[in-house]
Amino acid sequence: MTTLEAGRIVGAGLDRVDAPLKVTGAAQYPNDFTLPGMTHAALVGSTIAAGRITGIDASEALAAPGVLTVITHLTAPRLEPGPMTLLGGSPPTPLRDDRILHYGQHIAIVVAESAEQARHAARLIHIRYEATEALLDVDDPRAEIVVNPWGMDTERGDVGAGFAQADVVVEGTYTTPDNTNNPLGLMTTVASWHGDSLTVHDSTQWPHNVRTTLAAVFGIPESGVRVLAPFVGGGFGAGLRVWSHVILAVLAARELKRPVKLVLSRPEMFTSVGHRPNxxxxxxxxxxxxxxxxxxxxxxxxxxxxxxxxxxxxxxxxxxxxxxxxxxxxxxxxxxxxxxxxxxxxxxxxxxxxxxxxxxxxxxxxxxxxxxxxxxxxxxxxxxxxxxxxxxxxxxxxxxxxxxxxxxxxxxxxxxxxxxxxxxxxxxxxxxxxxxxQVPCQARVSVRHDGSAYARSAATDIGTGTYTVMTQLTAELLGLDVDRVRFDLGDSDMPYAPQAGGSGLTGALANAVHAACRRLTREFLDIVRDDTRSPLQGATAEDVAVSDGRIHLIEDSAQGESYVGILARHGLEELSADGRSTPPRAEDxxxxxxxxxxxxxxxxxxxxxxxxxxxxxxxxxxxxxxxxxxxxxxxxxxxxxxxxxxxxxxxxxxxxxxxxxxxxxxxxxxxxxxxxxxxxxxxxxxxxxxxxxxxxxxxxxxxxxxxxxxxxxxxxxxxxxxxxxxxxxxxxxxxx
Structure with a gap:
């Protein structure tokens, strides 16, 4: 079976499987996490758009009640730049030097025992600037122009000759403004170090990118970073990059050796997590x-x-x-x-x-x-x-x-x-x-001794329904009822998944789940290949279908047996299989x-x-x-x-x-x-x-x-x- 056939589950308008958790308040978003000894951070943003910092006076803030530290470019350790990603380079690393590149640039982080104390102290930091004239208009002749940045310009035929033969030519100039993503959930990072290992709860659309970036910036192995994002309060693209506030929260947690929570304010969302460019x-x-x-x-x-x-x-x-x-x-x-x-x-x-x-x-x-x-x-x-x-x-x-x-x-x-x-x-x-x-993706699927299935991948669901459609797909491919399948995501320790963005996750993840389920079916058939007690003895994947928790012959559905029966007879608690997808190539x-x-x-x-x-x-x-x-x-x-x-x-x-x-x-x-x-x-x-x-x-x-x-x-x-x-x-x- 090489493609997904029409079935009883896939395509149906099932209610979201994660809906009960959300409507009862049981779904935990990054902002909901509280850790023992947790501290709270607030950011200080630049009030000029271009120039340099000539002085920082943090003494009043450091003396404020509850304040634990203030980190600026004068006190921050050197951080490595972020890596190149599928979506391009990482944004600039924060607190590198005294230069100001835009209004609202993060120039200090304050950490205190409470969020209110941190926000109050942030207002007590006094910054002196040497401002220069900012470049703010694409038509400004002083602006540096980048031509054909990613080599995506195209040309076919001869447009000059085409216009010469046209009976009608229409032309015009169209403008679109900056738009700001504005997901309902404020972007949040909770960072906690355990020796050289790091755990981060983050409002991200791409846990593996956060893991890779933090490992590079802080010079630690990726295996020492775990990123959790099982629920995200929207994104619309704002969570696709690892922004400077994430790095600052992790830095503060390392400096204090205590967990740090940083929640952006709504105005900070406009300057901190991207926007649609004009x-x-x-x-x-x-x-x-x-x-x-x-x-x-x-x-x-x-x-x-x-x-x-x-x-x-x-x-x-x-x-x-x-x-x-x-x-x-x-x-x-x-x-x-x-x-x-x-x-x-x-x-x-x-x-x-x-x-x-x-x-x-x-x-x-x-x-x-x-x-x-x-x-x-x-x-x-x-x-x-x-x-x-x-x-x-x-x-x-x-x-x-x-x-x-x-x-x-x-x-x-x-x-x-x-x-x-x-x-x-x-x-x-x-x-x-x-x-x-589409880009490569991985998934793992298991069937347990009670006949239930557990599938997982390090993707995120930003409200699109990934939890639900992947549960449906797994159930269809394994011949199980939806309520017998659990699909988990949002954990970088799970198999690799790309970003929830670019309209590519569902295809990539669905194909990985498909591959994992088909491989799992073959694993079951391998177990019974030489089992004289099994009606599936010697059957291949092309010979069988799945339904009602059973694998059975296509030509005789009565000839088959359940997952539960196979596992029990062979003394197995569960059986698992990994699947991966690769993007199709036009050449192939x-x-x-x-x-x-x-x-x-x-x-x-x-x-x-x-x-x-x-x-x-x-x-x-x-x-x-x-x-x-x-x-x-x-x-x-x-x-x-x-x-x-x-x-x-x-x-x-x-x-x-x-x-x-x-x-x-x-x-x-x-x-x-x-x-x-x-x-x-x-x-x-x-x-x-x-x-x-x-x-x-x-x-x-x-x-x-x-x-x-x-x-x-x-x-x-x-x-x-x-x-x-x-x-x-x-x-x-x-x-x-």
Whole structure:
């Protein structure tokens, strides 16, 4: 059995297996841990964006009640830089010297007996600075420009020749602002040393990365570091890197020889754990009057910190989105005095798709073609760069079935042609793709003497449903009821797992679990291979199936026996097997591994006198490969849709252009949608299992967000005739 067949458990909309722990308060998040002798830490952040520290007076803080230590660059030991990771280099190590690279940079850590004492003492530290003029704008001519940072620029055909043969050429500049991840749970680190061994409870989306980084920074073996994150209060990408507050908590715990807990404040979350970087994009598209794309040119520049290499190729999606013969994409970065950016749900695609899909609509309008028809006409039947068939691509079905569900045929052809009373009504559409991403992963599965199964891997579940879908998958593959399976994660002592990010964990982990379960079945068959008492004597994995806690022959289900029986007869308490997955390669498959696809349909209503915009309804048609749990998958798309509405209409991290201070670093000032801003969201899944992997899954964590900003912008254009090219879309842009 090489692939996962349709079954009774996988795909079903089971409730989350971790829900009882969460709703009863029994789930322990990093902030919930209290250790004997635990101390509490608070951070001191820079109040300038660029310059040097010329003096630090910590005497008043050290004399404050309960204070145990103050660590600054003057007293900190030398720490090694963090390692290179799958997502690039580690952020700069804290407290290296007196330089200030951004506002809010961690320049001291205070540790006291209580959190209140630590926070109070942090305010008593007096810092003297020599400030210099900060670089804060990607258009600042003084900024260092990094060209093609990760070598991902693309070019095919001849864009100059393509534009020369175009009947219509549309071009424009699109801008997207900084956004801040803002998971509900404040990022927390609890660090405890035991001699040379370290245990860390951390709000991370990648326990193994934290283990590897801390081992490198503190010069200890990885085997001496254990990272625990069984429950994380959200992330959206904020937990993918090992930020300086984690290192500072570990450093303080080592210096004091006592456990240290550090909980970031909400304003610190805006400067400490990454953000979606802003972008300025120029896009130019050419087409014939018949509706054939002939050239796409997409240039993007985004911001990056002074000493960091986080990279988001915002133009890269344009290289593979359509069957266009001549395409050029170019990305650059401007080094600025800003906090280190990081991944935020749908990194790069969230920004780049807004520009591409808005411009695609403009081209359709210019040639007088329905935007849906234009996209269908230019659908890429094969991977545009590789020239190979997709391992799966149901984008065409997403367009057609989504349009039918939405009622796209009712759309008036001309902008401003649809009204409801005094309100302008607009229909908008965007096509969506999210790139394939998978990396190696490992899992271990055991069956115990009582017939229950225990599976584990060092992954995290940031609310996506990993606990649940992996429990379902294990149960399906071993022929057990769900309540007979336990799946554990969030412990770096477990088999290696990659990050919960990039829409790649479910595929990688599912394939590792699949491999482990199949190997475990073979282990059972090996035990009874020469057992004359077993009806499975001499059977191979190709001869058997599993159900009801038994292994049995495919041709005669009565010929088989239970796991319990095999273990008992051979005197075994349990039997275990390891599985690993490796990402498929196009060269081996003869196909291009495909990520998720989708089509987003949006209806907006606008009061032209007041400039008020409401999203009335959304239909998201998604090709996510095999859906392991329809309920949790639907929840993922709904959550991503809300994030897309937020990106389009609300979110903007406002940085003071002179000081570099983030001016809206609280939930009271940083705008996000509330229930009244979220319309009816209809989700439908189309397509089938992907051919690239055994389980046929694709990641859907990001594809839910991508395309909403463009679809809303296109709906605004349809309602008003006004093209909005900067996010978020605000009242002043809509007043007619």
């Amino acid at each position: 972008s300025v994009q120029q896009i130019k598209i050419g087409a014939t009057r018949d509706g054939d794309l002939v050239a796409i040119e997409h240039h993007g520049i985004s911001s990056v910190a002074m000493e960091d290499d986080d990279y988001e190729p915002v133009s890269a999606g344009s290289a593979v989105a359509y069957a266009c013969p001549n395409v050029l994409t170019r990305d650059r970065q401007a080094r600025l005095n800003i906090p280190c950016p990081g991944s935020m749900r749908a990194p790069a695609e969230g920004q780049g798709n807004f520009a591409l899909e808005s411009a695609i609509d403009d081209v359709a309008h210019a040639i007088g073609m329905d935007p849906l028809e234009f996209r269908l006409r230019n659908f890429a039947d094969e991977h545009p760069l590789r020239g190979l068939p997709w391992s799966s691509n149901a984008l065409r079905a997403c367009y057609l079935e989504g349009a039918e569900r939405f009622g796209w045929s009712r759309r008036g052809r001309e902008p401003g042609s649809m009204r409801e009373g005094n309100l302008l009504v607009g229909y908008g559409l965007a096509g969506v793709s999210y790139p394939f991403y 498959l003869g196909m291009a591994p495909a990520g998720a696809f989708g089509a987003k349909f949006v209806e907006v209503r606008i009061d032209p006198a007041l400039g008020l915009l409401r999203v009335a309804r959304v239909v998201s048609a998604i090709d996510g490969g095999r859906i392991l749990n329809e309920k949790t998958a639907t929840s993922q798309i709904i959550g991503g849709t809300v994030g897309g509405i937020s990106q389009a209409l609300f979110e903007e991290t406002a940085t003071d252009a002179v000081t570099g201070r983030i001016a809206n670093a609280t939930f009271g000032d940083y705008l996000m949608p509330v229930n009244a801003d979220v319309p009816y969201i209809d989700v439908l899944f189309v397509g089938g299992p992907d051919r690239a992997t055994r389980t046929g899954t694709k990641g859907i964590g990001e594809v839910g967000l991508v395309g909403l900003a463009a679809a809303i912008g296109n709906a605004v254009f349809h309602a008003t005739g006004r093209r909005i090219r900067s996010l978020p879309i605000t009242i002043d842009q809509l007043m007619l």
